[in-house]
Amino acid sequence: MKIMLITAGSRGDVEPFAAFARGAQAAGHKVRLALPDNSGVDLSGLDAISLGADFSAMIADQGVSPLTAMRSFRSTVKPVMRAVIVNSARAARDFAPDVLMYHPKIVSAPLVADHLGIPHIVVEAVPVTAPTRAFAAPGTTTASLGGAVNRLTYQAMGAAAGMFREELSEAAALLGASATSASAPAATMVTVSPQLLARPDDWPESVHLTGPWTAPATERALDTALAEFIAEPFVYAGFGSMAAGNAAARGRAIIEAARARSIRTLIVTGWGGIEVTEDLLGADIFVTDSAPHAQVMPQATAAIHHGGAGTVHTAARAGTTSIVVPFIADQPFWGKHLHRAGLAPKPIPYRRVSANTIGTALDAVPVYASANRALAERMADENGITVALEVVESTWRPRAQ
Structure with a gap:
């Protein structure tokens, strides 16, 4: 199987994808990872390509203040996200994968997968796209607002995608696609340990709490x-x-x-x-x-x-x-x-x-x-990559010859 992995953000957003890429390669799959520059993650032995975006430079320039991000949205944030959105589409088109797996920041991924006729799987280190009554969307509030209101907080991700309509249209034009709307993911994988966070009862079967994605422990020589x-x-x-x-x-x-x-x-x-x-x-x-x-x-x-x-x-x-x-x-x-x-x-x-x-x-x-x-x-015995590979292999169906 050809698996395309696309992620964006800082080191914590890249490391799990690199670990999964190694695990999938070891299982016999062909894997390509598209990622931002200067993440600091070890990419040795991986087929890795750049998205032409540097989140480390953006953070160095403006820090992590949401207010600063809003003020510099057009001058700093939008150009970085344009590179992510458009170059993600180009990378997936060129690789022609069987399955597309992506970070929630890759808002162009669903339309790319639909254009290629392949399933897409969203991968998140914290549940921000899978609504639940159990807790509000992380990043919105730490208070429990009550079941129905908790679910409403998950609409924030959809609103975020709406901020990049021009970039999505550019990605669609690159692909020759006629629309920027797209299908729901075939699966959602949350790379969280069920020992740390109990799986909410109201998640659909398509949402999987896999456990963390970590590379096999290697005792490298410390300084x-x-x-x-x-x-x-x-x-x-x-x-x-x-x-x-x-x-x-x-x-x-x-x-x-x-x-x-x-x-x-x-x-x-x-x-x-x-x-x-x-x-x-x-x-x-x-x-x-x-x-x-x-x-x-x-x-x-x-x-x-x-x-x-x-x-x-x-x-x-x-x-x-x-x-x-x-x-x-x-x-x-x-x-x-x-x-x-x-x-x-x-x-x-x-x-x-x-x-x-x-x-x-x-x-x-x-x-x-x-x-x-x-x-x-x-x-100790958790292996999130093994669980994730089982999800991917059950989601993928070989194309008809």
Whole structure:
């Protein structure tokens, strides 16, 4: 089977697709992955092509503020999304796949699949396109608004697609298609562990909670200094691609809170979410721009992070207690969900980060330790890629000769 994978966004939006591509290749399928530039994800051994869009540059330019995004919609956001929408159509047309799998940002994917006469499957790291009465659409509110109103919040994705009508028309013209409306997906795959989020009873059978998509664990050689640092107890702190507010003040707050408790800290600066000024450096602090989560998380006593779905799952699989500092999108959802589930302290909005709020959360970590160890044991045998491949293979039907 020829499988086309298309994703957009930051590293957390790319990594699961790369992991699935490797799993599908190992299962004998021909796979092509179209993705944005400079994601930071290892693409070795993959048939990967560029969408000509750089989300890292966009975030560096405007941060993660929704207000800034609205102000720069025409000058910054729209050109990036035009590249994603139009080049996705071109990539799929040229590859001629049997199945198209895509991130919800790829709003042109359904019309492309219909034009090619193939099934399409939407893949989401958090359920934003599958309406349910159980909870409001992540990214809208963390409050439960009541069953019927909760379902209404899922209309936001449809409204977002409407912002790019011109780009969808351009994609349709590229394909020679006559319309920009399209069919519903043959399946929806949510790459979330059922141990973390119970499957809502009102989801249709076409919505699958697969579990996370992670590549097989490989113990790559760590930097010697990093390996030595994590050999003793420490707390991880990193906010991935988030860049907003005062990164230096966040770094100072985390270090001061940890030092007051004689806790060593691994700081991962990522795309600029944390900055450590020179006066804070010391033997109890290790600063790096990136670190392999799967290798460092199991050694950490706690992980201070933004609450992206990928990081939430990595910490959970490691049995490490999360301290969630949400910025945008689904992050407040995960922060509140972990707290409600008895797995983490209350989330700390990024504007409220201080030595006091971080310190209070660090003091609470032992309360959640046993629950997280038990969760890790339940998640140990999950294989989201295997489940997803079964869905794809059951969805696809060979074309008539």
